Amino acid sequence: MKFETLTSKIVVVPVDNIDTDQIIPARYLKAISKEGLGEGLFVDWRKNPDGSLNPDFPLNKAEAKGAQILVAGDNFGCGSSREHAPWALVQNGFRAVVSTSFADIFKGNALKNGLLPVIVPPDVHKQLLASSGKTVTIDLAAQTLTLEGGQPVQFPIDGFAKRCLLDGVDELGYMLNQEAAIAAYEAKRVGSINTLQ
């Protein structure tokens, strides 16, 4: 999924260390396709034990409707490697998550699904945490995030991931094109690759 610029209001979940079991509980992982995973997003926080909606959870508030940018606490996406986490976020309309840091595996998975992990400094983060419902613009080419009425703030992103998102590069296609190099590497290592046959 390509990503260039995005302007959207933000929804804030002010919790550190949001793990992938909260983003989507394991019971939703029995699916063999990606369909319907969106229902599992934050489900144990969105819903009360009796199945009714928890009106206090930020995603359930009226101001969250249509928000494509999630602002969350430090170390977002820690825990398991389940790609179901970014799938569930994307299926709920999210295109970016903003935090002070991301767990490594989640960050990689998000980038492969057109979901941009945006790392901002603590002072900017603090301001965003207090700006629920306000509008933010993300410009990937310029690597900037701008809160309405504020100055653009730079964020880091891996150069290759940026190119893939901006140009819609097919990562696997790129890898398949390296077939000759892969075959040459294998030829060099015959005997030290332990095959199972």
Add this chain to the structure above:
Amino acid sequence: MKPSSEAGSRPRTIVEKIWDSHVVTQQPGAPALLYIDLHLSHEVTSPQAFAMLRERGLKVRRPDLTIATMDHSTPTYSLDLPVLDPVGRAQLDAMEKNCKDFGVRLYNRHSDHQGIVHVIGPEQGLTQPGMTLVCGDSHTATHGAFGALAFGIGTSQVGHVLATQCLLQTPSKTYAIRVEGTLKRGVSAKDIILAVIAQIGIGGGTGCVFEYLGSTIRGLSMEERMTICNMSIEGGARAGLVAPDDTTYQYLNGREFAPKGAVWDAALERWKTLPSDEGAEYAKELTLDANTLEPMVTFGTNPGMGIPISGRIPDPASVSNPLEKSDLTKALKYMDLEPGKPLQGHPVNVVFVGSCTNSRISDLRAAASVIKGRKVNPKVRMLVVPGSQQVKHQAEAEGLDKIFREAGADFREAGCSMCLAMNGDQLEPGEYSVSTSNRNFEGRQGKGGRTFLASPLTAAASAITGVVTDVRSLM
């Protein structure tokens, strides 16, 4: 995973050595293309990857370098019963079909090689020093115990490995974790890693690979090293490893997929060059004194919220950072615990001995040593789930199954089970468990369930008394 453009010209860590020898190509402006020696697969994170191969008309490039099993959605009740959950059964059926269609070797529910993917790799000699090894599972770090660079990947990357046997990767830093000294009686490998995570926090190793060093680590068995490497991800590191030594080679020699004869000799020569060079540079370092460690137990909703068994539950009032304060408050509310009180003596409903962290034969022996001649407290449901069929057979050969059953515990078939509650083994809302697994996140062991992470010794002791217990009081 720092690339070294001048391999051999400066001291390198084991992580850099493995990285350097697996770079297929490095194009300008792109990450390195890293060759993957072994790919392990299970039913939960692979179906969408196989679907992608079908959509694009691709084959599995090296079916001889992928091995699959069933563990996560797999029931642990009798193998004579069919899989009763229709959704779980559909996932297991999909795994059968995918492996058959693409020529991947599968150890299914009825195979005597079946088990948790991170238990069967080592026990069958699949996991070897110097390898790059991946799996769609964050606890792939376990295999680092053999001096392999082993890490978890998402499903898109599972597809990449199936199609190309490679991954696009950027290097990580190496973080040295030194553990020195002698463990006291009742203190185990699990307590070491829980203490490390309590110290650095669950994001402490982000962007890093841990290398575990020091006299304590050298003195540990392979199974103990696996327990430590397993929870590297709980410290935020994608991978963690221990350089291979004689303990590693002795464990591997003779196992089914380990090299034999002259191939073994050649492999051994290569493996002996793997340990980090003297003077190699580490991005970060931490030293832990094993002499001062106590059994550890977690009180909160992430694995970094751990205390020594004699400790007290921390008070949010003493935390200054507002988000940290609210997280701790939220955790104690979910766990229904009071700050300032000891955790020891807190009632327990369920004890779970199992998971890729602590389900190997030495873990079952440790738990059985406490259980033997005693009864599980009538208020406690105790579940013992071996990590693999091989572990189960070994436990039965040693009579451990009888010890558990006679004490009133349930001894099951192999699988992930109550670690993540996908297969029907789960906590009821509000229940407390002492669990030898790796995550105490909200709802991890069942919606509304509450988890205290601990060692097999602590778990077994708590099963006997019905409350969180210092195992040393029963030794």
